[in-house]
Every structure is written in structure tokens, then in C-alpha cells.
Amino acid sequence: xxxxxxxxxxxxxxxxxxxxxxxxxxxxxxxxxxxxxxxxxxxxxxxxxxxxxxxxxxxxxxxxxxxxxxxxxxxxxxxxxxxxxxxxxxxxxxxxxxxxxxxxxxxxxxxxxxxxxxxxxxxxxxxxxxxxxxxxxxxxxxxxxxxxxxxxxxxxxxxxxxxxxxxxxxxxxxxxxxxxxxxxxxxxxxxxxxxxxxxxxxxxxxxxxxxxxxxxxxxxxxxxxxxxxxxxxxxxxxxxxxxxxxxxxxxxxxxxxxxxxxxxxxxxxxxxxxxxxxxxxxxxxxxxxxxxxxxxxxxxxxxxxxxxxxxxxxxxxxxxxxxxxxxxxxxxxxxxxxxxxxxxxxxxxxxxxxxxxxxxxxxxxxxxxxxxxxxxxxxxxxxxxxxxxxxxxxxxxxxxxxxxxxxxxxxxxxxxxxxxxxxxxxxxxxxxxxxxxxxxxxxxxxxxxxxxxxxxxxxxxxxxxxxxxxxxxxxxxxxxxxxxxxxxxxxxxxxxxxxxxxxxxxxxxxxxxxxxxxxxxxxxxxxxxxxxxxxxxxxxxxxxxxxxxxxxxxxxxxxxxxxxxxxxxxxxxxxxxxxxxxxxxxxxxxxxxxxxxxxxxxxxxxxxxxxxxxxxxxxxxxxxxxxxx
Numbered sequence: 001x002x003x004x005x006x007x008x009x010x011x012x013x014x015x016x017x018x019x020x021x022x023x024x025x026x027x028x029x030x031x032x033x034x035x036x037x038x039x040x041x042x043x044x045x046x047x048x049x050x051x052x053x054x055x056x057x058x059x060x061x062x063x064x065x066x067x068x069x070x071x072x073x074x075x076x077x078x079x080x081x082x083x084x085x086x087x088x089x090x091x092x093x094x095x096x097x098x099x100x101x102x103x104x105x106x107x108x109x110x111x112x113x114x115x116x117x118x119x120x121x122x123x124x125x126x127x128x129x130x131x132x133x134x135x136x137x138x139x140x141x142x143x144x145x146x147x148x149x150x151x152x153x154x155x156x157x158x159x160x161x162x163x164x165x166x167x168x169x170x171x172x173x174x175x176x177x178x179x180x181x182x183x184x185x186x187x188x189x190x191x192x193x194x195x196x197x198x199x200x201x202x203x204x205x206x207x208x209x210x211x212x213x214x215x216x217x218x219x220x221x222x223x224x225x226x227x228x229x230x231x232x233x234x235x236x237x238x239x240x241x242x243x244x245x246x247x248x249x250x251x252x253x254x255x256x257x258x259x260x261x262x263x264x265x266x267x268x269x270x271x272x273x274x275x276x277x278x279x280x281x282x283x284x285x286x287x288x289x290x291x292x293x294x295x296x297x298x299x300x301x302x303x304x305x306x307x308x309x310x311x312x313x314x315x316x317x318x319x320x321x322x323x324x325x326x327x328x329x330x331x332x333x334x335x336x337x338x339x340x341x342x343x344x345x346x347x348x349x350x351x352x353x354x355x356x357x358x359x360x361x362x363x364x365x366x367x368x369x370x371x372x373x374x375x376x377x378x379x380x381x382x383x384x385x386x387x388x389x390x391x392x393x394x395x396x397x398x399x400x401x402x403x404x405x406x407x408x409x410x411x412x413x414x415x416x417x418x419x420x421x422x423x424x425x426x427x428x429x430x431x432x433x434x435x436x437x438x439x440x441x442x443x444x445x446x447x448x449x450x451x452x453x454x455x456x457x458x459x460x461x462x463x464x465x466x467x468x469x470x471x472x473x474x475x476x477x478x479x480x481x482x483x484x485x486x487x488x489x490x491x492x493x494x495x496x497x498x499x500x501x502x503x504x505x506x507x508x509x510x511x512x513x514x515x516x517x518x519x520x521x522x523x524x525x526x527x528x529x530x531x532x533x534x535x536x537x538x539x540x541x542x543x544x545x546x547x548x549x550x551x552x553x554x555x556x557x558x559x560x561x562x563x564x565x566x567x568x569x570x571x572x573x574x575x576x577x578x579x580x581x582x583x584x585x586x587x588x589x590x591x592x593x594x595x596x597x598x599x600x601x602x603x604x605x606x607x608x609x610x611x612x613x614x615x616x617x618x619x620x621x622x623x624x625x626x627x628x629x
Contacts, residue, residue: 069090495569
């Protein structure tokens with residue numbers, strides 16, 4: 001394959017101006033005055049919990065790939081953007097989102113952390129390095145791709161144990177300190193929360209993605225990060241995290257882009273072996289990885305049409321390739337819903353389940369700024385995909401109207417996603433991290449949709465109009481992310497509630513996704529439980545009727561006056577079997593709207609690309625509740 005084309009696929013995974021904020025003299029394990037949760041008075045905590053939206057997956061100038069893509073946004077810039085400020089893109093235009101976030105984690109790649117910036121400096125220890133001219137040349141889409149190809153060759157040729165002159169731990173520790181200090185500067189308990197974080201970027205031998213973001217609870221963090229330069233085995237990462245935790249340095253790792261793992265992320269054996277899971281493995285994995293990303297710019301990892309053929313909405317922002325490759329990624333072992341099902345089977349057979357995780361969304365932006373809005377989309381990889389021609393949404397300049405030709409790029413599969421939703425008592429590190437741990441989290445494909453989900457044996461229809469519904473649901477049931485234990489064969493009820501993002505589109509339907517084990521076989525079902533516009537679920541099909549919402553592809557206008565601002569239901573499973581292991585989670589869909597690629601086409605005055613979906617239905621997913629017989 002052409003090296004530049006390979007790079008365009010590679011940048012999907014590993015892919016201005018300096019901040020004027022004064023640096024603080026803060027070391028790992030120490031805090032900045034007034035920046036920790038206990039240092040300032042906090043707003044009153046809400047015991048019924050608030051919904052907070054954030055992004056735990058943001059790359060800046062310190063990431064190996066982002067620097068080569070032209071990104072010069074710093075961690076300070078990333079935090080200012082998340083708080084609502086406008087910052088510069090690598091190509092010069094200004095990026096700003098519709099409304100600010102509640103929390104953010106800068107999570108630059110741990111390997112070669114800060115090293116490309118060191119190579120790019122005109123003065124300094126690496127000014128004469130053989131790669132310095134290569135890095136300095138990365139000023140356009142083409143030269144960025146070329147520079148990336150050269151550095152990619154070096155990374156791929158690296159032999160563990162041999163000297164790597166790009167593995168300068170002093171540079172990495174200095175960059176890590178910069179990340180720590182920036183997070184401490186911007187942490188504003190009760191108003192805006194920052195997490196100290198980084199990305200552990202590993203893979204199998206054939207581009208099987210196994211990346212994780214490591215999110216620390218507070219400012220007590222190690223002096224340097226554990227990266228693929230230390231080990232490519234995620235189990236070694238967990239050992240490192242366990243050791244840190246014994247020293248008071250708590251963290252969680254959040255896997256992402258399982259969709260590009262070719263079945264490795266949710267395999268049934270240990271890393272790169274045929275050794276089966278045991279109880280110790282499962283306990284360690286769940287202790288360190290209670291959450292997983294199921295949506296981000298590089299596609300949705302909830303489910304796949306081949307895995308869920310009876311789910312009409314399974315074909316949502318599917319990325320069919322392995323990360324960093326043009327190779328296809330096998331759906332089996334790569335999607336979250338199937339992992340939940342396989343976990344039930346393992347638990348039935350051996351009493352252990354390595355896949356009882358909650359869900360979040362994140363952006364994985366390499367621009368220091370997430371792109372969450374279809375009509376305000378700047379993609380992911382700096383100079384390399386900023387134009388619609390580069391991301392394949394409009395024809396190349398030299399193609400004809402009768403025979404349009406498009407760039408071959410993984411960016412065509414990417415989307416304006418996603419966000420992490422958290423139900424927590426307050427917007428502080430402690431409360432948000434506790435919510436991560438108990439998995440009271442949800443994900444969205446970009447909009448600020450809120451969703452709540454409870455199960456219990458004493459929940460009933462009266463909750464629908466009860467102003468104290470949430471307090472009663474907590475008192476009488478369990479929230480998303482929890483286990484629901486059997487109760488003498490009684491059938492539980494599920495309370496679901498969702499509200500729209502007032503700045504996007506109305507809600508169309510609220511659904512339950514159920515998975516269970518029956519006669520040794522894993523099964524799944526999708527059931528509509530609340531419909532917009534006063535419509536009723538058809539008991540035969542378990543589907544809402546069409547509410548009439550549509551999109552005009554000439555200007556992306558949508559049908560007015562249809563859809564709801566809020567949907568709520570109390571539902572009981574008519575097929576509940578108290579002896580069957582099962583999980584349930586909520587999914588809520590907006591009315592249809594234009595995809596970013598259609599906006600690109602309209603602005604360019606061309607027809608939308610026929611092999612791209614012209615519209616989509618943005619959505620939110622809750623973490624599951626597991627029924628334990």
C-alpha cells in the first residue's frame with residue numbers, strides 16, 4: 001500500500017500559539033493552592049445527582065501524532081476550549097463549540113510524550129537530531145503525512161530492549177509535569193473539573209487496537225507514565241495501576257475503539273495467548289477497567305449490524321477498519337453489546353464475567369478541541385483532514401460531475417462524537433470519579449441528551465408523574481451500572497427517563513436493549529418502551545409507529561413540530577425468567593438530522609456522496625443493569 005495512504009489510516013488511532021497562563025511550581029503528588037476539591041468551598045451536593053457532560057479523550061501538542069498533524073494547542077488551550085473559549089485550529093480558523101463542558105481530561109499519548117515538540121524546536125538538545133528536519137517539514141497535509149510515515153517506520157522497527165533515541169524519559173517527565181500543572185490550574189471544584197490523564201496506546205501485531213485512557217482520581221499521580229515503550233500487554237498496565245493504587249494513586253483505564261480491534265479487545269483468552277481467564281484476571285480487569293468508550297470520532301462500538309441483525313438502528317457510524325490500517329476489523333470480539341452477552345455466558349459457565357463495564361463517550365480529538373456538532377465539524381487530525389476533500393465528503397477537485405472521485409481516507413467513516421455523561425452529586429473530582437467507579441455513567445453521540453435508568457421490584461407506573469420519582473427510584477431500586485439481585489422470583493420494573501438537548505433535535509423513541517442466556521445460548525432484543533407525539537408502542541412489533549420526522553437534504557431543514565422534549569416509561573419485561581442471567585440498558589434516539597458529510601456537500605454545492613449515510617439519528621446509551629439470578 002502507498003505509504004501516505006497507510007498514514008491516513010494510521011492517524012485515525014495514534015493517530016495555537018503559546019498559553020499566557022503562568023506555570024505553577026507543582027510536582028507529582030503535590031497540589032496547587034486552591035485547585036483541589038477540598039481547598040475551596042463547594043456548592044451544595046445533590047443527593048439525587050446531577051448530569052454532567054465531559055470529554056476524557058483529548059490530544060494536544062504533546063502527543064506524538066497531533067504535533068505532526070500541525071496541532072499546537074496546549075493542555076491549557078484544551079481546557080479553555082472545554083470551558084467555552086475559542087481556540088485556533090492547526091489550519092488557522094477558530095474552533096468553538098455550542099456550549100461548554102462540565103469536565104475534561106487531556107489524555108496525550110504516553111509514548112514519545114512531548115518528543116515531537118522537542119524535535120521541532122529550532123534550538124535545544126534535539127535541534128541536530130536526524131528526525132528534526134522531518135518533523136519541521138510537517139506544515140501541510142502532504143508533508144504531515146510524509147513526516148508521519150517516517151516516524152511510523154521508526155516506531156514499527158523499534159525492538160524492545162534496544163536503545164531508542166526517541167525514548168527520552170526526561171522529555172516525557174517534563175511533558176507529564178506540564179499536563180499535571182495545567183490540570184491543577186484549571187480545576188475549579190463545583191464549576192469545572194479537570195482530570196490528570198494520558199493514553200496508553202498499544203495494539204496487537206496486525207493493528208489490533210487495544211488503546212486505553214488512564215484517568216487519575218486526583219493530583220496524587222506517578223512521576224512518569226506507563227506506555228507501550230514499557231510493555232504492549234494491557235495486563236502489565238493493570239499491574240502498574242495496582243501498584244500505584246497501593247501507594248494511594250488511584251486510577252481507572254478506559255478502553256476505546258474496540259470496533260477497530262479485530263476481536264482482540266473482548267477476546268475470550270488472555271493477551272495474545274490461548275490462556276483462559278481466571279477469577280484473578282477478571283477481578284483485576286474490573287478493578288482497573290469499570291468503563292468502556294462505546295462512541296467517539298472513530299465510530300460506534302455499541303453493536304454492529306452483523307452482530308445485531310434484528311436491531312434496525314445498529315448501523316450507526318460504523319468504522320469497518322482496524323485502527324491505523326486499511327485491513328478490515330472483525331465485528332466479533334470488537335463490540336460492547338456482544339461482550340456483554342459473552343460475559344453472561346462466561347458467568348453461567350464458570351462464575352466469572354470480565355465484561356461488566358459501564359459506558360461513556362469521548363471525542364479522541366487530536367486538535368485539542370472535540371468536534372461534537374454535525375453542522376460545526378472539523379474532524380480529528382489537524383492539517384490532514386480539515387478540508388471536505390481530504391475527508392472524502394466532496395469530490396476531489398480534478399474529478400468530473402459525471403464521475404466524482406473521492407479521497408480514500410478513514411476520515412470518511414468518522415463522526416461528530418461523542419460525550420461522557422455522569423450522574424454525580426457535584427462537579428468535583430471525587431464525586432465524578434466515584435460515579436465512574438460505580439458505573440453510573442452514560443454516553444452520547446454528541447448532543448447533551450440526558451438519560452436515567454433504574455430497576456427494582458417496587459417501582460411502578462406512579463413514578464411517571466411523581467415529582468419525587470428519582471428519590472424513590474434510588475430508595476426502591478438500583479441505578480445504571482448496578483447488579484439487581486433476584487428476589488424470590490419477582491419480576492423487576494425498569495424506570496427510564498430521557499430529555500433532549502435543547503440546542504439539537506427532539507426525541508423520537510426510548511428503548512430497552514436486553515441480553516440474556518437461554519439454554520446455553522446468548523440472545524438479545526430491542527424493545528421500544530416510549531414513543532414521541534403521543535404514539536403507542538405496537539405490542540406485536542414492539543416498535544413505535546413512524547412519527548413523521550424527516551430531513552430535507554437540500555438544506556438540512558427538519559420536520560417541525562414532531563418529537564418530544566422528554567420521554568419517560570416504567571416497563572416490565574413480559575418475557576422475564578427469574579432463572580436467566582440478563583442485562584438491560586436504555587437507548588434513546590433523536591429525530592433524524594443531517595450528517596456532517598451532508599453539510600459539507602451542501603456548502604460545496606454538490607450532491608451528498610451516495611455511499612455515505614446522508615442522515616443519522618443521534619442518540620444516548622445508559623450503562624446496563626445486570627439481573628443476577
